[in-house]
Every structure is written in C-alpha cells, then in structure tokens.
Amino acid sequence: MNVQFARRMENVQPSAIRELLRLGADPSIISFGGGYPDASIFPLEQLNAVYEEAIARNGQISLQYTVSNGIPKLREQIAQRMGRDGMACTAEDVLILQGAQQGLDLTAKLLIDRGDIIITENPTFLGALIAFNPYEPRYATVRIDENGMDMEDLERVLLATKNAKLLYTVPDFQNPTGVTMSEERRRRLIELANRFNLIILEDTPYREIRYQGKSLPTLKSLDTEGRVIFVGSFSKILAPGLRLGWAVASPGIIQKLGLLKLAVDTQCSTLNMTAVSLFLERFDIEQHIRLIRQTYLRKKELMLATIRQTFPQDIRFTDPSGGLFTWLTFPDGFDAAKFMLEQSLPKAKVAYVPGATFFPLKQETNHARVSYSTQQDEIIVKGITALGQLLKSELH
Numbered sequence: 001m002n003v004q005f006a007r008r009m010e011n012v013q014p015s016a017i018r019e020l021l022r023l024g025a026d027p028s029i030i031s032f033g034g035g036y037p038d039a040s041i042f043p044l045e046q047l048n049a050v051y052e053e054a055i056a057r058n059g060q061i062s063l064q065y066t067v068s069n070g071i072p073k074l075r076e077q078i079a080q081r082m083g084r085d086g087m088a089c090t091a092e093d094v095l096i097l098q099g100a101q102q103g104l105d106l107t108a109k110l111l112i113d114r115g116d117i118i119i120t121e122n123p124t125f126l127g128a129l130i131a132f133n134p135y136e137p138r139y140a141t142v143r144i145d146e147n148g149m150d151m152e153d154l155e156r157v158l159l160a161t162k163n164a165k166l167l168y169t170v171p172d173f174q175n176p177t178g179v180t181m182s183e184e185r186r187r188r189l190i191e192l193a194n195r196f197n198l199i200i201l202e203d204t205p206y207r208e209i210r211y212q213g214k215s216l217p218t219l220k221s222l223d224t225e226g227r228v229i230f231v232g233s234f235s236k237i238l239a240p241g242l243r244l245g246w247a248v249a250s251p252g253i254i255q256k257l258g259l260l261k262l263a264v265d266t267q268c269s270t271l272n273m274t275a276v277s278l279f280l281e282r283f284d285i286e287q288h289i290r291l292i293r294q295t296y297l298r299k300k301e302l303m304l305a306t307i308r309q310t311f312p313q314d315i316r317f318t319d320p321s322g323g324l325f326t327w328l329t330f331p332d333g334f335d336a337a338k339f340m341l342e343q344s345l346p347k348a349k350v351a352y353v354p355g356a357t358f359f360p361l362k363q364e365t366n367h368a369r370v371s372y373s374t375q376q377d378e379i380i381v382k383g384i385t386a387l388g389q390l391l392k393s394e395l396h
C-alpha cells in the first residue's frame, strides 16, 4: 500500500544516532552514550512507600482522571520550589508535563508555522530538534563557548534573520556540551529578546544538578515581559521513568499550552503525579539531590582525571560544574562517528555519541558527547582508558 503521509513526516526521520546506539546496546559494550541517570541511586524504598500510600489510601482518586494541567497539590509544590529559585509564581502558572520533552513539542506546536525560524545553540540538544522538526521550522544557530551562547553572535543572527520567533536554550550544563551561560549573557539575552520580540524556551533538566560554583539566575527570573517559557523536569532529580516535568510561563501562554496538552494526552498519569506529590511531602528531595550531586561530581572528576592521564594532549574536553556530560573536541578532520564504528566499538568496546548529530545546520564531525552519569566508577576508568589507548594509536 502506498501510504500518503503528511508533509511534516518528511522531517521525521530516524536519527543516525539510533543506529549507532543500537550497536552500543550489546552488553559487552561500555556505553557513555545515553544521558541516563545513575539508577543505583534511585530512591526506591521511598518511591515504593509513596506508591503504596497513593493506591492503598487514595486509590479511588489517584487512579481516576484529573484536570489536564495536573493535580493542584503538585502544581502548588512546584510553584513553591520555583519561588525558592527566584521565580515567584502560583499553582495556576504551572502546567505538569509528560517530561520536559513534552514542553519542547507543545511549545513548537504553539508557536511554529512552517518555515518559521527557531534559534538554537550550536550544538544543541538533539531531542529538541526531534521535537521541533515535525512543525517544519528553519533553524538559525548561535556559537557557544565556555560561557554559553555568544550574545554578539546572537545579535548578528537576529539582525540577519529579522523574523525569528523562538529561541531555544539549555542555559545550565547544556546538553551536549556541559557549558553554562554566564549571568551577564543571561541579562543580555533578555534584552535582545525584548528588542527582537522573541519567545525564549528555557530548558533546565540539569539546573539542580550543580555540584560546583554558585547558582545563576534563571532566564525566567530575569524575564521582564513574560516571554520566557521555563521547562523543568523530575527526570534527573528523581527518575525519568516517571515521565514528569513542568512548564512555568505567563498566564496566556500556560493556558494555551494546557489546551494543547489536553488534545495530546488529556493529562499526565494521576498516579505518578500523586506519588511525586507525596514524595515531596513525606521526604526531603533536597537531600536526595545532594546525593545525586556528590555522585556525579565524583564520577566527573574520575572521568576527567582518566581522560587527562590516557587521552592524547590535543583532544579538548569541557569541565562542567553540573549535569551529566563532557564534550570532546578532536583535532580538525577527525570523524568521531567513523572512529566509533571502525575502532572504538570493535576494539575498545566503548560507545559515545558522535557529535555531528547535535548540529542543526552544518555538522561538525570532530566531537563526541560522553556521559559520566550512568556507569559505575571502575567501568568509567576501564572504558575511558581503553578509548584513550586507541585514540593515542590513531592520532599519533
């Protein structure tokens, strides 16, 4: 049968990394590819207790349909946490989402007509491109360095494109590079957004996983005209399988996002929302987040120390103050995807994510995203050492 797919499906293709990650799924392979949290520190006992309570005590409510914006109690708890992070808001300003990923999809659905321009960091989170592509946008990209998005380059892009509508950024411990936008640049970004009438989508799944340095104000907290859509997630501070995140935005935007959410999936799981709400009430999530920070700091230090010891000197890497990833930059001309397929998978049994796929327009082949969150300490040392030895023989 000749299925006549919608035109938007032209932009919906399996990504090249799916194939590469499939090769990395072999249990004998050490994968630094996926951005999975360390499952060994999921708070299983506590989650077990709140699920039991949600069903045994409140099952008739927690297994029932609820309002599409999410159960009021959880929205209120999130609003309180947002307030402590400098974003005064109420439960009414919060929309519960099926993970942050749904916020990316709904925002594009809300704002993007075919051909509209979305500005992203270069490179940017692949999952965002996957969410945006069905809405048939065009992309404009902005250079980033160790202080995040370069505002001079952004201004140049804005002057050149004129009618960009949406800017997508991961200001804290960006995926894939691990870099954080400086406070000065955050303030400048808000000025530029006001001047050029841009909506900013601020995606923050790693914000609370800061293990070094002081926290910087969110773009939302600096927002003077209600043009920032803030998206948060429980995936990295609790567990991704819960599929719970949230958006905070101005009333007009939250209301429309809520209508789209209703159309897509009616609501998030009442049971999961109830369990997370009980978790926040009964247990100290800040204490759990401290454990996550300690764990990832230790793993980052271990991975970077091993990289320093075993990698050729001309491979650069980022040293993030939070989050899950370091970003490797190999010498010009190096093809990280080819090297993985032909060398690191068969010979060192190590997988990472080749960097090309994170570039919306012009793909650079000489990068890789490496995650230190998932693997246990001894495996990090073993895998990185094997990769380093192979790189040394390849590059010298």
Ligand SMILES: Cc1ncc(COP(=O)(O)O)c(C=O)c1O
Residues within 6 Å of the ligand: 035, 098, 099, 100, 101, 102, 125, 127, 170, 175, 203, 205, 232, 233, 234, 235, 240, 244, 245
């Ligand atoms: C930058 C970024 N945004 C969004 C997501 C999606 O997160 P969630 O599990 O909350 O949907 C991820 C997941 O890795 C991410 O890295």
